[in-house]
Amino acid sequence: MRPWGWFSIAFCIVFYLSEKSIAQTTIQRCATTSYDSLLKAKNPVYRKSRERFEEILRQYQTSGRSSRISANTLTIPVVVHVVHNNQNGIIGGINNSNISDDQIHEQIRVLNEDYRKKENTNGFNTNPVGADVNIQFVLASADPNGMVTNGIIRTYSSKPGFNPESEEDRHVLATISGWPTDRYLNIWVTTLSGNTIGYAQFPDGTGLAGLDAENGYEDSDGVFIHYGAFGVGPYVSSSIYDLGRTTTHEIGHWLGLLHTWGDTYCGTDYIDDTPVAASANNSSSLNCVSVYSNCTGTQTRNMTENYMDYSPDLCMNIFTQGQKDRIWLTLDLSPRRKKLVEYVQTENQLPESDKLTIRNSYPNPLSHDNRNLRLEVLLKGTQDITVDILNRLGGIVKTSQYPQIASSNIGIDLTTMAQGIYLVRVRTANEEKATKVVVY
Template sequence: MNKSRVLFLVFIFSFTFAFSQEEVIYEEHSHVKTRCGFNHTNKDITKKSLEEFSTEVKKYTARKKSLKISDEGILILPVVVHVIHNGDAVGQNENITEARVQSQITVLNQDYRRMFDTNGFNTNPVGADVEIQFQLVTTDPNGNPTNGIDRVNYGLEDFKTFSEIDKMKEATIWDPNNYINIWTVNVTDTQTEEFHGYLGIAQFPVMSDLGGIENENNPAETDGVLIDWKAFGSSDLAGGEYYVSYDKGRTTTHEMGHFLGLLHVFQGEFCGGSGDYCDDTPVQSTSSNSCLLAKDSCPSLPGVDMVENYMDYTYDSCMNVFTQDQKDRIWTVLDVSPRRKSLKNTNAFDQIIPEEDITIEFHDSNSNTEQVVIYIKNVNDARVTIYSIYGELVYDKKIVPLRTTIDTSYFDSGIYIINVEAGKNTKILKFIR
């Protein structure tokens, strides 16, 4: 596609989507890429619902501040990275190395923690340590150990449509209540009217506890963040092929911002409207595509454009700011949004066993339990306790996998409660002796 055709499409899109400014930001050889697909993937979210969402978030944050409810220190969020490839060996093309995945996690933590002596540090007066960190999970949805990287040979060379992407996500997603799903894929270089070669795409949080964004626009089956593999990870920390200027891992920092409820700093209607609903990011009418620190797209309004904000479109090397209001917005979303707040209580760092892997059998004689037999699978720290109906502990023992038999024939007559705790599961039953 030639440049004038691309610019024509940009022109069309800027009128098609009420609050979007699409920019083709990268053209080199055959690559034509668009920084972020947020406004396309979330185009069904109306301006009105976005406003309601943001107004509710602001109200909640103000209420929280007035009640002096503190946030709970540093929060660790669970991440699984699905590396989607089409049969390449590990380390070849889009089947990226573990070191490259780790480099991306490192960048996320440097950026969200505003870590001193890293690219994520800033001295901006409104710059904030968001106080959240990201970690690859240790337990997969079946309770088995994992390194947090899920490699999938999906058999597709590149992704060219949203429906291809959604189908792949639905086939590979891990429970979005427990995991932040990140997919790395090969996004097509070809731009069409329906689909650009995005560097990253994120799904916005739902707000069913408050007004605003409707659930059907953000289904659970596709929730997460998708990144073109050449924009994933940092060339400072891991080798491999990267896009020039988008090689420091900031595409993922930006898309994770959307996933946690942030909007573009240039959202809104040019210099009017509510912008990104954060008071400490100056109103900005257009996205920034280079590192021009003195850019001021709304000269009649206070402040120059905050081009170093992660939620703008600048080069990776120019970004280093999340603001205090952006942090408050993220923490509010983590308090109220259904598939975000559950991440705080994830079991993705523990080995879990499914409930059906605990079986309790009662071997009776004349309706009296003479023997209890417990079967458990695949867990090393299980415990059984038995209480009388009056709360008296009569049996307490650690048990090992497979079969455990407890002789209850010597128990006094009465009603008993048995608890079997295995991994994160507890099974409680009553029996009569």
């Protein structure tokens, strides 16, 4: 974690990715401190805003004040910008930066397992301080103009790679493909240069009383991941960072978390229930061996299983209650994050339901002029669902898959349907509901 704050860009540098292997050359695994120093030297307003916001956050933490945001589960809409250099447009495959939809869906699944501490998954733990963060992620179902989308935007760029330490490159990516950062979590998946697999932009304090405006990083306020470390599957090209935890880690920074070792010897992350650590866990061992520090005069075990360390993906499984509290304070105090929460709560979010429910279907009947059916589907947490359209004979005439969605307003195009009565069936792994619609 970073004792100096969280308005800077967080870089997590790891070994160069190759097919199921990692180069043996030892390189710097985190460039945050040096890059942060550069930003502060170049931009005094940035430095003031960053330091002041961290101070305000710590005051809230030490006073015991909690977030004023509702403790209900927050569903964050995600847009994944796949910026690739594949001229033929082929999707998926070995060493292809134009990654598949399946790889993206798997990443969303991992995020929800990790941030919700889902039982019977790699994201579950039995540690008494382990927390369900009560945040879940879904691919956006509506674009900034309200049009139906799958939340995946693919764009070709002839540029062979993007340098994470170049402000220009970050803005180029955001210009190539970017949505409002106060309404969506933007994740750019591309080829990152400099042996980097992930970095993120910390929340800022722009707009807080006593702080000068600093909007220079608004367009690139999101998460950037090397395509070979995004998601899970046969084309993820690292043998130790292969379970989607790079994105879990970087979103932690985007939500205001710092590294567990404080980015300095025996540093602090300002979290009481993460043990003080002398340094990052740079081990590539998949045996998940314990690591110890002696920062307080007594030997203590590092929390190497924490998502904000550098352990192999297989060894990670915990956010703590203290980290959860900091995240929710961040969502309350950072103006841009708070605006995203307000947007989600007023525009997008439907309530959870313990049972699968079709709350509404409209318009019904559907006329010749408008055959775009909307379904309000309520469910528990995030799940994969399938929507089937059946004719009067029981035959399936259309099927749509929706991986890892929460309660949602789903759009279904029935333009090609003949006039008649249809059954709309919604299925999860364990439940099924149906409703009738009329097309004329």
